[in-house]
């Protein structure tokens with residue numbers, strides 16, 4: 001018998017078959033691990049499983065009607081305090097935690113549930129810009145630590161930039177109505193205001209803010225980053241290192257163009273830094289790029305000395321400051337116009353601006369302060385209501401589980417390393433149990449209670465927890481907790497100043513064919529997309 005076995009094993013043909021079996025088994029395991037990299041536990045509920053809906057059908061449903069998937073997850077699981085797995089864009093899945101887990105999730109250390117790893121996963125900046133720009137986000141860290149000190153200075157000068165931007169886009173004709181495309185207009189107005197904060201506090205910076213080709217170049221890079229992120233989200237993770245090269249193929253040319261336009265400003269600022277080294281009393285520009293160079297020269301010297309690297313830092317900063325801000329400016333205009341017939345929104349906003357900022361003389365000469373901005377309760381309410389009802393992100397407080405041992409949820413489910421978790425934003429913000437008439441845009445939804453609770457002597461608005469910048473489990477567009485968007489304090493006064501400038505200087509209306517109603521936003525693969533082809537009619541006020 002032994003002899004027979006020896007003969008068979010020793011047989012060349014048998015050895016080949018055995019090798020092939022081993023090869024295919026190993027390849028099968030590797031492929032399985034590549035296609036299903038995360039092994040979710042059996043006790044993690046899958047959306048639709050109880051109703052017998054296959055995962056494939058649920059995934060198809062997400063691609064065509066993500067809102068239906070979000071709503072089902074929210075009603076059946078989130079509202080009952082339960083965790084659930086849903087399919088998301090491309091071949092990926094995500095664990096949705098209930099809003100009741102918000103504080104628990106925010107308290108998780110970064111080495112267990114990482115916000116940065118989640119951001120890298122969704123934006124893919126290592127492909128569009130390069131590894132260190134993704135994994136060493138010191139620019140964003142500066143926004144967190146130094147934004148506050150720069151805000152007052154920016155607040156004082158941004159209005160001037162807005163005046164020039166409005167003139168360029170809305171025009172100065174006081175006799176004739178002009179029809180314009182709103183989204184491109186918001187890109188220029190919001191873009192210039194944002195760039196004023198990023199790099200506009202020097203002669204070269206002010207020139208760049210006005211330079212349409214420079215602003216467009218910033219958007220070209222931003223759009224390229226969004227395209228790369230979109231292509232990569234559609235791909236399986238194991239294919240991303242190869243596909244990334246293809247998806248980001250247009251980035252070098254876009255970055256080169258931005259670098260050429262940015263270089264004179266870079267040289268100007270490096271010279272200022274040199275002069276400052278010998279003259280400590282010297283007044284330096286108060287903007288992000290100066291903050292970044294000052295930091296980099298001490299902490300990342302080789303980056304500071306490279307205009308190419310600093311261009312990429314600028315691109316990363318623009319991604320954070322411009323993308324969602326512009327969408328919000330656009331939604332804000334649409335909502336203010338839409339609600340005007342019922343709520344007299346523009347006129348009420350005008351009264352508030354006149355009371356707090358004054359209506360005499362040129363708007364662009366007005367002196368804005370942070371204190372004035374935060375006392376604008378009505379403007380605060382229209383902006384918060386806009387982000388409540390029209391948030392761009394469908395999921396918020398996104399975290400990637402990075403701890404090798406995984407993470408156990410509050411309801412006892414073990415989530416393995418690599419799991420993406422989040423909370424549903426739009427559904428939490430439009431829950432009928434929290435908000436009356438939850439899908440209606442009510443411009444004074446938050447100002448009413450704040451005014452009712454105002455200090456009887458000073459008139460200062462009460463209930464600060466209902467302000468634009470104050471996040472909570474039913475207002476999550478800026479996320480929440482230690483990683484909540486630090487840029488919201490800038491967005492706060494940017495939106496209010498833009499809206500104030502618009503209502504004080506222009507009559508604005510929808511074309512007659514709209515019947516006074518804004519075209520609705522649509523939800524696509526998890527994001528709330530505003531209608532991008534909306535037109536508005538504008539006419540400069542004679543009194544302005």
Ligand code: HEM
Pocket residue numbers: 115116139140141143144320321322324325328393396397398477478479480482483484485486487488490491
């Ligand atoms: C309407 C406009 C904006 C919205 C809706 C928004 C929303 C968000 C969200 C949802 C996050 C993720 C937070 C998390 O992971 O928990 C975030 C992070 C961040 N945002 Fe914004 N953002 C906006 C504008 C801005 C602006 C203008 C800036 C800069 C001035 C900015 C700077 C940042 C930074 C640095 C982070 C990273 C924070 C961290 O990781 O700790 N954002 N933002």
